[in-house]
Amino acid sequence: MAVERAQRGDEEAFEAVYRQIHPRLLGYVRGLVGDDAEDVAAEAWLEIARDLLRFRGDGDGFRGWTATIARHRALDHLRRQRSRPRVTDFEHDLLDLPGGQDTEREAFESLSTERALALVRKLPRDQAEAVLLRVVVGLDGPAAARVLGKRVGAVRTASYRGLKRLAPALAALSPAGATSASASAPVPASGQSPASAPATLQDVG
Numbered sequence: 001m002a003v004e005r006a007q008r009g010d011e012e013a014f015e016a017v018y019r020q021i022h023p024r025l026l027g028y029v030r031g032l033v034g035d036d037a038e039d040v041a042a043e044a045w046l047e048i049a050r051d052l053l054r055f056r057g058d059g060d061g062f063r064g065w066t067a068t069i070a071r072h073r074a075l076d077h078l079r080r081q082r083s084r085p086r087v088t089d090f091e092h093d094l095l096d097l098p099g100g101q102d103t104e105r106e107a108f109e110s111l112s113t114e115r116a117l118a119l120v121r122k123l124p125r126d127q128a129e130a131v132l133l134r135v136v137v138g139l140d141g142p143a144a145a146r147v148l149g150k151r152v153g154a155v156r157t158a159s160y161r162g163l164k165r166l167a168p169a170l171a172a173l174s175p176a177g178a179t180s181a182s183a184s185a186p187v188p189a190s191g192q193s194p195a196s197a198p199a200t201l202q203d204v205g
Contacts, residue, residue: 003062007052014052018045021063025070027136031117031128032074040077044070064143067133071147119169120162127162134159 002020005013025044030037047069055065117136120128133144133155144159145152 001059003052003055003059007055014049017062021066024063024137025066027117028067028132029070029074031120031132031136032071033077034121036077036081040073041070043077044073047073060140060143063137064139064147067137067139068147071129116170119166123162123165126158127165130155130158131162131166135163 002013002016006017022041022045026037026041029041029044033040044066048066051069055062057065120131120136123131129148130144133139133147134141137144139147141152141156145155148155
């Protein structure tokens with residue numbers, strides 16, 4: 001297990017752990033603090049490295065442990081900046097859309113990180129954090145609940161509602177959505193130019 005080797009002082013093992021964990025951890029932090037994510041993530045990694053010997057568990061547990069540290073550093077940063085993640089109220093609490101949670105999750109994962117995280121930051125904070133931990137960090141319900149200090153059911157509900165709220169924007173931005181929009185566009189009349197037509201963590205574990 002790479003984490004165990006890193007705890008014994010193996011620098012290459014720690015680098016392997018970092019490469020596995022950092023991209024998702026940075027995405028989670030970026031969803032909380034925006035442009036300051038790199039600095040906050042660096043603070044988190046300093047703490048992770050300092051306290052590495054205290055960790056006990058497997059690869060999934062390590063993901064949750066690092067996410068907890070990153071969350072604390074992000075919240076400290078927000079308190080220092082006297083700011084909070086942006087909150088946007090939608091007209092409807094839930095949107096009656098076809099498809100289940102997995103469909104929206106697949107659409108979310110198909111987007112570029114920057115666009116997806118920009119959308120997530122518009123959610124209410126509880127939903128944003130649940131989506132970030134479940135989808136971006138890749139934690140299961142119980143692990144995400146431990147990070148947030150909430151019941152598993154509450155985290156799963158917040159994640160589901162957040163993904164449902166994101167669904168219309170995800171569909172519009174995803175390649176499939178763009179293809180669908182193109183297919184449904186009116187066909188120009190004869191002689192009319194188109195321009196004028198209406199428009200895992202197995203390695204760590």
